[in-house]
Amino acid sequence: MTASGASRAAIRLIVPGNVRHNSGGNAYNSALTRGLTALGTDVENCPVDGHWPVGREEERRRLAGLLLGDGGATSPAPSTARVTIVDGLVALGAPEALEAAAAAGRPAWILVHMTLPGHADREGMALAAAAGVICASSTAAAELRGRHSSAERSPARIHVALPGTSAAALAAGSSPPHLIAVAALLPNKDQLLLLEALAGIRDLPWTASLVGSDSADPAYAESVRGAVIRLGLTERVSVPGELSGPTLDAEWGRADLSLLISRTEAYGMVVTESLARGIPVVVRDGTGAVEALAAGSPGGSEAPDDGGPPNLPGAAVVLGADPAPLEAALRTWLTDPGLRSRWRDTALAARTRLPGWDFTARTVLDAIAASGPAN
Structure with missing residues (x-):
């Protein structure tokens, strides 16, 4: 699933609907969407309301329904392989939804901005049920590997897609500083x-x-x-x-x-x-x-x-x-x-050396492609 591949990529990105301020996770998700779109990937952002992380039982059931069905999403074209990626703020505390999707042959990916050490058991179960895991930092990836490497069910392969950086005007500074x-x-x-x-x-x-x-x-x-x-x-x-x-x-x-x-x-x-x-x-x-x-x-x-x-x-x-x-x-x-x-x-x-969001988007697509055909 590369930008130049014969099969066009389509990604459904499920994000938390309860984070209203300009968080790093929200900024990453938005910039990643733009980067993927620029590479020819169809991206649909699906906010899901809930008291995330973990959420309430009915909210986790609603997430499972979204993973198992279209959830109002537009169906991709026949030549398009769709991949679902769930923001870790939603996914890591809702392993039941990830497990239901995997059991139905529609495993979802998890995009981890921050880990969930306060609910390590749920986090480990969610990782094990995922099609793959993309971490927005090497730090988060190392934390997940360290916490779950000896778990009874080892987590899915973990990839790292560092945030890109948009070009910005040089700061002039001030006097006094x-x-x-x-x-x-x-x-x-x-x-x-x-x-x-x-x-x-x-x-x-x-x-x-x-x-x-x-x-x-x-x-x-x-x-x-x-x-x-x-x-x-x-x-x-x-x-x-x-x-x-x-x-x-x-x-x-x-x-x-x-x-x-x-x-x-x-x-x-x-x-x-x-x-x-x-x-x-x-x-x-x-x-x-x-x-x-x-x-x-x-x-x-x-x-x-x-x-x-x-x-x-x-x-x-x-x-x-x-x-x-x-x-x-x-x-x-x-x-x-x-x-x-x-x-x-x-x-x-x-x-002059900071990578752009195109690099992040390509890293995500390469990770998905390396895992095999989309479900």
Whole structure:
């Protein structure tokens, strides 16, 4: 099932209907759809409502019905082989639906953005019932292999299709330096820790923007805005909510440093989005964001075992609940012109090596083709 093959590909992509904000998974799914379409693949996006992951019993039954029947989907042409791919946020907690589809001779693929360690048994059953598994990061793939390699029913073959990156305008930066953190306001993204670190460098000139949805967790968003006031950062830090289009482009354009310090992260597409604009990034060590930070490095995009080579376009900082290491990293960057120049130069070099979404789409099609005829 390649773009140049005699049989035209058709893919039905089942995505969670309960994620309304601009998550990395949603962005990946949308960009993958565009990339596949550009390669001549018919793609139908099917949102399925539910309390995912896991969902309720009736929601899992509805998913099974969608996998077993057309579910309102347009039937492909006779010369077209259809493949169903289910977003892991939906599939990993609903193994019964995957098993029903496999039993009927219509196994579905799973596209994993984030794993489901809190429901490892259900995750393992879903993987075992899948036609194949595509992970959006090497980090997620390694986690799945490590958790299920000794399971009674080994999971289907796992492939990796790293996120692509769209071309973007080079950021001009600002004076004083402007820091940007693009992520939904959620506890996992740890904006509160970031604000504590920023409060420790108030003696230096800088500004910052925390850009991201404030509707995913309104209580946490309120805590973030309250912390800006409590820490005396109202003249330095803006929290504009989720932005898009020219307004978001303007925020990117004035940025000098990007931050993604999530407690857990399978990849972190905002990292490569930053690099595409020549903006270096500070990430939390031990997360998949380190893999993204190395995506444009000459050695490739595998996460280095030692935290990364010295020429990373930014840094991976070891973080817990104490903001001091992040505060120290930011202070060093702000006060060391040589370091700022090296990070910027490395980000500019990485910018030219980032793969596009056509690469991601071809990787997905090649994985499906290698598994044999579609069901």
